[in-house]
């Protein structure tokens with residue numbers, strides 16, 4: 001039986017969520033992201049789109065996360081999650097942009113047209129699970145999303161205030177329930193239990209883990225890590241800081257993973273708290289990024305970013321695969337972006353295959369799927385490890401021939417449980433790092449000495465229109481504005497080990513400039529000179545966030 005779109009109901013609901021004519025929305029690096037107060041119509045339409053995606057995939061559950069992650073508190077956004085827990089398929093990003101930008105008058109026609117061309121069978125069920133972070137605009141946006149779901153008759157499940165990785169976990173757990181690939185209990189408790197149990201097994205028999213400080217960015221990481229500490233008990237002593245989720249303006253302000261990475265310094269609230277060599281880490285606003293750091297004996301700040309995490313974890317996994325007798329059968333590879341420190345790329349390439357892809361977890365995730373075990377991390381601390389389905393099966397069925405092989409195999413199987421393989425997950429990654437440190441008996445100092453980072457600098461330039469900046473070669477070269485790339489290269493050549501690139505952000509209204517060089521002063525100078533070029537070219541501003 002052919003079921004038609006409930007146009008009258010949709011029109012009635014849509015009238016409550018009109019789109020402002022002057023606004024244009026685009027689906028960026030991680031979904032829609034802009035000022036929270038202008039997103040009402042987008043969330044309503046995303047509700048409809050998520051329901052249609054579910055129908056298109058035969059009623060599989062789709063995820064929606066309302067968050068602007070590392071952005072300032074007044075921003076908000078939405079990330080869509082496909083049935084296996086991964087980011088929305090690229091082709092649908094365009095559909096999302098089209099629907100979000102249709103005028104109020106055209107909206108129903110655009111929707112009808114879309115249902116037809118995407119061949120969506122409206123008689124299929126539609127299921128959507130959604131969550132939000134702690135931003136003040138979140139509650140209203142959830143209501144807009146619910147109206148979108150109600151308008152089309154979709155079944156919604158509210159995951160409440162939670163992290164992005166938990167929404168990804170839930171999507172996969174719901175869709176694999178009762179199958180051979182069951183991912184876990186489809187609840188927050190299921191997530192905590194699965195991970196904490198694997199962690200306990202992995203650290204059992206190891207030396208007691210020293211205290212870890214966790215900066216929650218005054219965001220949703222705070223309640224979630226707190227709950228996890230109840231499951232972990234004594235196995236991982238944690239001190240939580242920056243947990244003020246109800247204080248206006250506190251989210252990501254002078255704290256969090258993005259602050260640490262871009263400022264290359266401690267969050268001010270941690271000053272005086274850390275003993276030399278003590279490990280601390282920062283989450284971002286939706287708990288999908290992780291940065292580690294410590295203060296050395298001389299009082300200097302040392303950062304252990306996504307690249308250092310990748311180096312630590314990849315080497316550990318390669319070792320385990322060898323010890324399990326699987327060295328020739330399991331191919332481990334690493335995926336990075338242009339932001340990876342040159343020293344990390346050198347260190348990793350000498351040991352493993354390494355691929356470079358454009359910024360955005362969606363790109364890294366797909367590239368990592370090409371390996372039997374794919375380790376992907378962005379320098380900003382966003383990443384995870386993927387075990388291919390055939391590798392998981394191999395690990396489950398492989399017959400070890402010695403007790404040592406059996407132990408290594410057991411560890412690998414526990415890692416499969418510990419790691420949130422749907423997306424980067426600060427909590428799961430933090431436990432993974434702690435496991436590796438415990439196994440290697442490494443302190444933060446030993447971990448840091450795997451290789452020495454080239455000094456680097458990341459600068460934001462506010463420009464009137466960042467869309468004039470276009471890149472190629474995994475974002476390492478600018479093709480537009482014409483003539484700018486040779487100037488950047490010319491500047492970079494003047495510095496020992498100089499490298500710099502420029503790209504438009506897909507989450508903030510800025511152009512990002514990255515530089516590195518052998519000397520700190522030169523990396524800084526190169527970044528600021530390239531930022532100057534961008535400024536001159538596009539009429540930008542180095543400090544101001546335009547209203």
Ligand code: G16
Nearest residue numbers: 029030069070360361505506507508
């Ligand atoms: C998102 C993406 C990341 C990306 C980051 C910055 O992170 O998921 O893959 O690295 O944005 O992207 P851009 O440089 O384009 O602004 P999050 O944690 O903000 O969702």
